[in-house]
Amino acid sequence: MIVFEGAAVSVDGPDGARLILAPLTLELSERRIAVIGANGSGKSTLLKLINGLIPPTAGSVLVAGLDTVKAGRAVRQRVGFVFTDPLSQLVMPTGLEDVELSLRARLRNPTERRTAALAVLERFGLGPLAEQSIYDLSGGERQLMALATVLAVDPAILVADEPTTLLDLRNERRVRSVFRRLDQQVVFTTHDLDFARDSDRVLVIDAGQLVFDGDPGAAIDHYRRMHLEADPLPEHHP
Template sequence: MATISFRGTSVAVVVDSHPEPKTLLQDVSLELTEQRIGVIGANGSGKSTLLRMINGLVQPTSGTVLVDGADTVGAVRAVRRQVGFVFTDPLSQLVMPTGREDVELSLRRTVRNGQERRRLAEASLDRFGLLPLADQSIYELSGGERQLMALAAVLAVNPSVLVLDEPSTLLDLRNRELLRRTLSGLDQQVIMSTHDLDLALDMDRVLVIEAGRVMFDGGPAAAVDAYRAVATQGLATP
């Protein structure tokens, strides 16, 4: 497993309507080494910011983020070869007309031979049962099929770390279960934010993010209990 290190990491952004920068994450220090790591918390808590820092999509305002010692700012290309990222909405990630073309595009930088790219793309699609859909328009696919296409494109280049930002948000029950089983069978280290607490319970370690800080870090059942307590605090009994 990779070692992902957050060392005194903070992120602040300037918002037009506010005179002072808005803090999205504050003083996060973590060493992430487990194979399955979940991140839960309310909307706007900082989950996506935390995940996007792992492959340099967001840069820290202060502190550092390292992936096996490689800095996500100074060595971002090396980091992105190791870390694959899957967005919440696969349509923001699938840029080609068909899944086959998208997977081949992801391989273009590392595989120069066109026939070999086609072979590897088909192998990646077949792994997820997507080969019969390879040449369909991505707009004809279901939400679950699109999400799996995006996953196939990311995994085709064989990253050692897979980061997923709320991957089950747009899925129905069947496709959510398909995604769950797919993730459980991967060799990659998986770091995933989710509102689905059943998915969180599948993890080895779960972080609870609240107002830009890690307010709990531990086993999945205890983390879910901690999050429920925070989320329901102050709610009136009906």
């Protein structure tokens, strides 16, 4: 269970504090939750609150009853975070070494660690790419590698910031298929409204405000109406 208790984020600027995310009070318990909104709306900030990458400047965020500020390390052991660009997450020369790095604290024995890492990669269909340079992988393969490194330690919650944005259609479908099969609770941001429909609940963020929270179909319809009203198509005169 993820609980926001008046959680807000603001930053100091030359003209005083600027609100990035207005106070949120809500519980996130559904298995799949999508967050949609325009660029700069506060979606990524909301995600980063969940695993303590950003602390709230007001209120609090609790994950399984743990405060993300007071118990940040314990929260991050429960919440895995996948970034938009997998190259910002893959730090070792090969995917195998990245997964081994994730498992280092859990498995001290190098042989056991390598065996476990290979098993993780096989689970995601990445076994044949285990020792290939991450720079020789396609965008989809890199994103799956990044997912594997995060999921290797079995977090209870997976948070993903626009995980399909940089992918072509084939690899986008691969990543979406993996997400559907995961046992973890998943919270993700996306601009892909079809991907958002894969969820059980959708949050719509606009200018730092939660403006809709509900069923995917209703939320997406609300989001479309917002943007059609804000940016109407010009009339065409033959």
